[in-house]
Amino acid sequence: MRVFLFVLLLLPALSFGQAAKKADNQITIGNKDTFHSAILKEDREIWVYVPKSGWAGSKARFPVMYLLDGEAFFTSMVGTVDYLSTVVGKMPEMIIVGIRNTDRTRDLTPTHYPFWSDGRATNDLKTSGGGPKFMAFLEKELMPYVEKRYSTQPYRMFVGHSLGGLTVLSALVNQPTLFNSYVALDPSLWWDKLLIMRQAEKVLTQKDNVGESLFMATANTMAKDMDTVRVLQDKANDNHSVREALQFRETLRKSRNLSWTWKFYPEENHGSVPLPAQQDALRFLFKKYEMAKELDDTTITVAYVKDHYKAVSAMMQYPVLPSAGAVNALGYIALENKRYDQAYQFFKLNLDNYPADGNLHDSMGDYYVAIGDKKNAMEAFRKALSLEEVAETRRKLKSLEAGQ
Template sequence: MMTKYKINCLIVFISILFLHSGQKPCFAQKDGDDIVIGKYSIIHSSILDEDRLLYIHLPRDYEDTQLSYPVLYLLYVDIYNYFADATITTEKLGGTGEIPPVIIIGVANTNRYRDLLPAKIRGRNEGGGADNFLRFFEEELIPHIDKFYRTKNFRMLVGPQAGAVFSLYALITKPELFNAVLSENPFMNPENADFLYPRAEQFFKNKESLKNFLYIKCERNERPQNLEFAEKLSKLLESEKPEGFRFKAEFKEPSGYFIPPIPFGEGLRMLFAEHKLPENFHTNSVKDVISYYEALSEEYAFEVDAPSHMLTFEGDKLSQQGKTKEAIELFEFQLSLYPKSLNALMRLGEIYRRMGELQKARQYYKTFLTIRDTDVAMIHNRLNMVERMISSSAACRIEQEIRKNGIQAGLRKYQMMRSDPNNELYFDESEFNAMGYRLMGAGKTDDAIEIFKLNVKLYPESANVYDSLAEAYMNSGDTENAIINYRKSLELNPDNNNAKEMLKKLKKK
């Protein structure tokens, strides 16, 4: 049975809006629609002999990819807005590439002390059911989630108070079950402190290596036994830390909250400290990015997918450096992971349009608009322009002919078009100019000169066409014709500072 999980808390509503405030609204939603961050699900446990309510949040791009995701299991989910806290924090950190996107599985309480504490509380007949609850995770809940969702073999367990005690107990009892544990203000009554610490001491002293992560946060105004246990465990791990085990304990000043917020941000950033590419990372090609995340996968012991946000950023850097081929490869790799990445689709459309490969540009623009067609006037305009060029541009036809059969065939095509009284194709100065620069950029300077000469014939009163022709002559080593055409450009536009500077340089030769 599935129903939507709605957040009615004003603070959460404002927080979600804040997270998306940098994006222009596309208004696919209707006035009055709910902001949905998850759904309920019910699982029956034979081990616990009861139904358990689950709170489930899937990453924002879950339905748009075929990727699998790490799973964060959250205790105490049905109180203190912990589910909302977890959702907002993981979406924010995942969106910036600081952590991988995660599936959140919140497990609601029924009798929390019974399930979460390994030892009974004296005089209260509570606790002692942690082993049973751990069996529920191992034999029922985790297999259930792995069956119905695309999960990676990397699991995190997060919990406050009694949930923190259970998470620590799970670490020393079934270390293979959870790769990482985030524990906040462990609720350590004397019975559970006396039960847990000697077992933790024995476990860590006898463990030579351990590929797990533990983060503990404890506020200094906590109950003395809670703080004492956390400090004692921290000292133990400093002296007995197994090889490969990552551990961090933080003792914070009081937050002022009766129930402090779970340290999602701090702990997850430490756990995935290297997930985001370093600021000084130098990308020469998509292979560099792939190699980085392959190495990270080895370190984290699960397949780490390069974040879409980072791929966009690195692709833009390559494009700005003039490494067009490498940028295309990187954006295409991005689409292989994230087929509905609007960033990659838009950039590939723009790159191919600038390259004059209009059929490819059109396809990327069209794909973009099948995903999002509102509030994207620029993409609509680009598509209209490209389709107009494909159907009616003389420059487009000539460039296609040059690519197939060479410059002379392209020039003949031009003459045929100009002499045909029924020709309805348009001749655009900027399109011919762009074609000339593409040829020059490809090292075909002589071909570029021929195209710029055509543009001079078409637009003899344009200062820019002479400036471009002069540049091509200069690049070919023909100083005399470069000077002639820069002078002509300056004659038509006395404010052409580029022509002035170039003439000074050429006259010095």
Template sequence: MKPYFLIALLWCAFCAPLTLHAQTSVFRQQQLHSAILDESRTINIYLPDTYSDDDTTHYPVVYLPDGGLSEDFLHVAGLMRFDAQSWVNRFPKAILIGIENTNRQRDFTYAVADLDFLKKVGFSKERIPQYGGSGKYISFIQQELMPYIADHYRVSGRRIYIGESLAGLLGTELLLYHRELFDTYFIFSPSLWWGNEKLLQDAAGLLAHKGKKQVNVFIAAPAKDEMPLMYEDAKALYDLLQKDKETRSWFEYLPDETHATVMHEALYRAFRKLSVADTITAH
């Protein structure tokens, strides 16, 4: 069988159920207007195969900022669906909330005084015309999206975050400043170089507060030689978290992956490692 034909069959095998059950038991897509962002957002929702509107079971919720159908939604939903099968049992049956992007550079970056630091990492200022909107985006998630999902779906108290690259930067900001929003953070190849690595500089002080909510954090980094600073920053974040008693943290180095490919393999390994640690359960 030719490889491209096999790929087509696999694509149809996954997408057909999504089409068949659209707006019912597996996949739903909704428009949510945000007063905070002053725009409407497309929200893609994957529901476990056991989800039923007349059932009483409540499910953990996974939030995926790069959650468009042309972004990370489909392959994350596929991994969740596979790993939730009883004979695999690496991840609980959970609801996936994919937030489709309109301007991820603006939404996933915190405010900075200037962009002079971009030269150090080889980016031009023209590549990032809008930035500094993470405060509004986090408020949208906390004040609008999460309450909407809780009102319309049967959710448990368990929430999980998945973010790569700039979404990994956002995940780190959430972890350090809004820790209570999620129980588990998957942070892959985070762009911690943003703002001259200010989040890393502030991390030790922010983690020093006692009585914090206990969370799980899984960090992954691709090949060092592609962009050494990104590996060093990811490892530095992990080293800081290892010193924090209220944080259970893991680090995975993936030398065969690039920044562009790290997401899928990192998430696969994260599900496997955390299932062994038994840290994610359907409460």
């Protein structure tokens, strides 16, 4: 591990020490894939992020997030997921598939409706109504493409903003078997005279929604003199988004066994709400993923970690490995407190689960240095360097070799 002295405030260093750094000194967070869609009759580009523990021949498999408006949200979502999963262990690592737009209005609207929320006709929406074809593309082309080329688990999440949020809710209501969880960020509920609200009232309140989860965010788009109580009696079109969101919340309250939450963001507008809401969504959807004990709790053992992730596996419906970042942090806490046997057990657990991660071999090298075992320390550092060349690991190895 690059940082020997463990400080809780420096947690990011514990798993970001070996970023995806290339020989040309560029940092890469994903791949661009392009393939032809026979359904949409056009080439489509996706941006794909694969967690670091899935590189270098790893056998790890991951749940998948399908992210609409990929060109707008891919970078921020990758950073959020990477931090919450690998650094603080609050959610599983995920593959993120950012779907770039070609004709956003066409793909993210369920019906042809060339009118704004106030009923005014507009040519801006003349291509609307391609949502069913787009969803067929997702189900029959994109998902098989991703699942064939990447190491996926059966868990799928669907995330969208605005018209993308409308598409997410349409999938929840009309195609519930495609995804396990849904994130609708300030969705365009107004579309086609509140079509999605009528559909949701009919479907969500009558069918059993066990195993499905929804996070819905609502931005503050009301007039400055309006509040969330009076807006329900208001008729002004300028305040329609919040009013409709509050009405949709009442439908969610009547849903059967749907795990959901709704959150209002009084300081955010329609454009700014996705950034804070995406973290809140992930924290809600994976609230049972995080260990109940704080990482510096000295009663945490390897057995406790294994038992927790056994329960998480049941929740996710596939085997979930312990977070490499969290377990590495536990190893360094034990090392700092000279609980050497416990430190070794945590570092060994990580290597058993992620043998192709050079950072974890580096951490084991730090353990051997701490107990004075230079031979095994050098072996661990050499293994780390064989997987990825990192200057700090090279420096530590040279220091040990010089002292032989």
